[in-house]
Amino acid sequence: MRRIWMVPALSAALLLTSSASPAPPAAAGPGSEYTLLLEGAAMTLDASPKLMNGTMMVPLRNLAEAAGAEVEWNHKEQSVTAVKGDTSVKLTIGSTSAVRNGSPWTLGAAPVLEGSRTFVPLRFFSEAFGYIVKWDGIRKQVTIDSDAGLLPVVGSYDNLKKLVNESMTEGPVPAGAAEKSISADSAASGATAARAPSSAGPDYSGTNVQAEGVDEADIVKTDGDYLYQVNANRVFIARASGELKLSSTIELGGEFQPRELYVDGNRLLVLGTSFAEPMDVPAPNAKKMIMPIRSGTTKVLVYDTADKTKPVLSREVELEGNYLSSRKVGSSVYLIANRFLDLYSIQQEQGEQPAPLFHDSAVSSQWESVGYDRIRYFPDSVKNSYLMVAGFDLDRPDQKADVQSYLGSGQNVYASTDHLYVAVSPYGGPVRILPMVKRPAGSTPASPSAEQPPVPEQTTSLYKFRLDQGSLRFAGTGKVPGSVLNQFSMDERDGYFRIATTKGDMWAQGEQISKNNVYVLDESLTVTGKLESLAPGERIYSVRFLGNRAYMVTFRKVDPLFAIDLSDPQSPKVLGSLKIPGYSDYLHPYDETHLIGFGKDTIETAVENPFPGQESTQAFYQGMKLAMFDVSDVAHPVELFKEAIGNRGTDSELLHNHKALLFSKEKNLMAFPVTVAKINPKQTPNQPAGFPAYGEFAYQGAYVYGIDLQKGFTLKGKITHLTEEDIAKAGQGGGEWNKYINRILYSGTNLYTFSPSEIRSNDMGSLQPNGSLKLPAAAMPETGIPID
Numbered sequence: 001m002r003r004i005w006m007v008p009a010l011s012a013a014l015l016l017t018s019s020a021s022p023a024p025p026a027a028a029g030p031g032s033e034y035t036l037l038l039e040g041a042a043m044t045l046d047a048s049p050k051l052m053n054g055t056m057m058v059p060l061r062n063l064a065e066a067a068g069a070e071v072e073w074n075h076k077e078q079s080v081t082a083v084k085g086d087t088s089v090k091l092t093i094g095s096t097s098a099v100r101n102g103s104p105w106t107l108g109a110a111p112v113l114e115g116s117r118t119f120v121p122l123r124f125f126s127e128a129f130g131y132i133v134k135w136d137g138i139r140k141q142v143t144i145d146s147d148a149g150l151l152p153v154v155g156s157y158d159n160l161k162k163l164v165n166e167s168m169t170e171g172p173v174p175a176g177a178a179e180k181s182i183s184a185d186s187a188a189s190g191a192t193a194a195r196a197p198s199s200a201g202p203d204y205s206g207t208n209v210q211a212e213g214v215d216e217a218d219i220v221k222t223d224g225d226y227l228y229q230v231n232a233n234r235v236f237i238a239r240a241s242g243e244l245k246l247s248s249t250i251e252l253g254g255e256f257q258p259r260e261l262y263v264d265g266n267r268l269l270v271l272g273t274s275f276a277e278p279m280d281v282p283a284p285n286a287k288k289m290i291m292p293i294r295s296g297t298t299k300v301l302v303y304d305t306a307d308k309t310k311p312v313l314s315r316e317v318e319l320e321g322n323y324l325s326s327r328k329v330g331s332s333v334y335l336i337a338n339r340f341l342d343l344y345s346i347q348q349e350q351g352e353q354p355a356p357l358f359h360d361s362a363v364s365s366q367w368e369s370v371g372y373d374r375i376r377y378f379p380d381s382v383k384n385s386y387l388m389v390a391g392f393d394l395d396r397p398d399q400k401a402d403v404q405s406y407l408g409s410g411q412n413v414y415a416s417t418d419h420l421y422v423a424v425s426p427y428g429g430p431v432r433i434l435p436m437v438k439r440p441a442g443s444t445p446a447s448p449s450a451e452q453p454p455v456p457e458q459t460t461s462l463y464k465f466r467l468d469q470g471s472l473r474f475a476g477t478g479k480v481p482g483s484v485l486n487q488f489s490m491d492e493r494d495g496y497f498r499i500a501t502t503k504g505d506m507w508a509q510g511e512q513i514s515k516n517n518v519y520v521l522d523e524s525l526t527v528t529g530k531l532e533s534l535a536p537g538e539r540i541y542s543v544r545f546l547g548n549r550a551y552m553v554t555f556r557k558v559d560p561l562f563a564i565d566l567s568d569p570q571s572p573k574v575l576g577s578l579k580i581p582g583y584s585d586y587l588h589p590y591d592e593t594h595l596i597g598f599g600k601d602t603i604e605t606a607v608e609n610p611f612p613g614q615e616s617t618q619a620f621y622q623g624m625k626l627a628m629f630d631v632s633d634v635a636h637p638v639e640l641f642k643e644a645i646g647n648r649g650t651d652s653e654l655l656h657n658h659k660a661l662l663f664s665k666e667k668n669l670m671a672f673p674v675t676v677a678k679i680n681p682k683q684t685p686n687q688p689a690g691f692p693a694y695g696e697f698a699y700q701g702a703y704v705y706g707i708d709l710q711k712g713f714t715l716k717g718k719i720t721h722l723t724e725e726d727i728a729k730a731g732q733g734g735g736e737w738n739k740y741i742n743r744i745l746y747s748g749t750n751l752y753t754f755s756p757s758e759i760r761s762n763d764m765g766s767l768q769p770n771g772s773l774k775l776p777a778a779a780m781p782e783t784g785i786p787i788d
Helices: 060-067 122-128 157-170 343-347 724-730
Strands: 002-005 035-038 050-052 055-059 070-074 079-084 087-092 097-100 103-106 112-114 117-121 131-136 141-146 220-222 226-231 234-239 245-251 256-264 267-274 279-282 288-291 297-304 312-320 322-329 332-340 357-360 385-393 402-407 412-415 419-424 459-468 471-481 490-493 496-503 515-521 527-534 539-546 549-555 559-565 573-580 583-591 594-606 617-630 638-645 662-664 669-678 696-708 712-719 743-747 750-755 758-763 769-774
Touching: 055 060, 055 122, 060 070, 060 079, 060 117, 060 122, 087 122, 117 122, 122 131, 122 141, 131 471, 157 343, 220 256, 220 743, 226 256, 226 750, 234 256, 234 267, 256 322, 267 322, 297 332, 312 332, 312 385, 322 412, 332 419, 357 385, 385 419, 385 459, 385 471, 402 471, 412 490, 419 490, 459 496, 471 496, 471 515, 471 527, 490 539, 496 539, 496 549, 515 549, 527 573, 539 594, 549 583, 549 594, 573 638, 583 617, 617 712, 638 712, 662 743, 669 743, 696 724, 696 750
Parallel strands: 035 141, 539 583
Antiparallel strands: 002 070, 050 055, 055 117, 070 079, 079 087, 087 097, 097 103, 112 117, 131 141, 220 226, 226 234, 234 245, 256 267, 267 297, 279 288, 297 312, 312 357, 322 332, 332 385, 385 402, 412 419, 419 459, 459 471, 490 496, 496 515, 515 527, 539 549, 549 559, 559 573, 583 594, 594 617, 617 638, 662 669, 669 696, 696 712, 743 750, 750 758, 758 769
């Protein structure tokens, strides 16, 4: 027997919006302790909600009426199917497996049947039909909103000009700013991108990523059998299993500059920047306009690589704007770009500029305008660019990419499997203002504190998006004091967003001095708890959120490592700290009670200071430093092991980009590229007195370590693509950049190192070389001259 409920799009009682006078919060059902608000109005259920396995369950009939869905009950299968427009959801009583638009979903709790009522997960059912659900655990309140009412629309070009002119006094935000790499949600062993080792293929490494289940693009990838590398304006596909051999080369020409890759089964995604010739595009007034493509667009090329010797281009997705970042969750890909606004032309009335444009070859060969009636803006934010966000599902190749545009910009991006956050910090980071004090010749310099210029207001704006099978829905905005360092300054757990910031100037005096903070925000991005004024006079160098704790490294002369308790979202607190020389630019979890820090060692030395009463010592970085921190006694963290590499001038991409690290606790393996500088005993120092000397170039390659809790760091060996002659001829500068190793991966029992000129294979146990693939030099655009 089947029963069909035909319900209107929204009942009159549920059509109240925030613009109307909302009813006061009321219980969601008889005797309920929870409040449900739909579009700002209190929602009454015919039965009280239930919490099952942390999932709120509500009567299906009430949700179906609110969503405007047609519901069909199948008595034989004990299942319900809800349909609205193009969305279909099927749930089965007693099963945590659901189906949405043909795709399987796992529920937090199974639907239950009590009498004549069916209870279903509120969040899953509501979000399946396009609503944004936010849980306030402190007030025990659920809000359900459509994203359409969350932000105002620009509407017209005239209104765009008005908004831009109004915001010109707010100060600039770099519209073309790239996402900051680290210089600074897997709680146990860190996260690596999804990989699929099985009995049918070799075990292999994924990209070192921040959040479990969220892949990040990189310049190299492997699927276990093949290696993929961005190399100048080409992409190489090489066979890893068996003989190391080049399978194919994708030549991308001079107009497209590849930057990063994703691999998804037999699909290869190449992300980069396009500098094509200007082209005619449709304008709002139906006339033709010229789009200056040479300013750069963000472009994704999707290749079918079922035949690795003949990759076939199957799709192009392109956005106006500078590439900021991307993420991949399952088969869904999400892009973020900043599209510059020509503010001068707008102010000088030099004709209407085209609205932001995009192109998706899956549906058309033409460019399409987002349209001012679809562009939204963030009130109280600087409006000198467009923030472009796009998503598409690789498993739905015929479905048009979901492209949205917002008047604003982005700098740092964090993503969980459910949400994507874009953070914008004015001035690009913690402010450092050095005093400029004029004084008569021969007079005594005054203290800078009296004439310290004011520190500009520092507030980080946060934009939250719901990720949903290749589509994005705006889910909220918020603000916190201070500036964000990088993506690792942000995290999401159990419905709360956590963020670490630095506010002030580390060289200032008094109230303007830098302070470091941690804020906890609820699903509406409202601050629920805060911990402020950590380590005055220092700034954040690295942060890592792990479970209900955060670990923060600040630095000025020494490295305080703070362990912070976040278990109570209303009251973050410091559990313990450790002060040691040096600092960590990146923190990586070894296990639940141990962290690995990668950074620089430091020494403190006396220097001449022209300001009486000011500091007469300063910390100078030295060589690279590895540290193992034991936080099992969280009140008293301990530096368990440490390792030094080289002298002043030694550097590694790992200190700026977490993707350069290869780590496997199970394999007792850690590797990363490093450029080593060493002090020449015969070198005559040319630094001022008290300043330590820089070392000369000595080596570049991969350092391969064993790592455990008994011996700490054990250097197993080094791998370089430089010959002894290359090193001998290098001098102080290094030279032979095309032979510098920048990534290390493993597949099966082989360790692979990558440089622009070579892919080399070494046995993972002995590190003995067992294969090499010399790569052809890239040709200069339009000349055909090889790039050495």
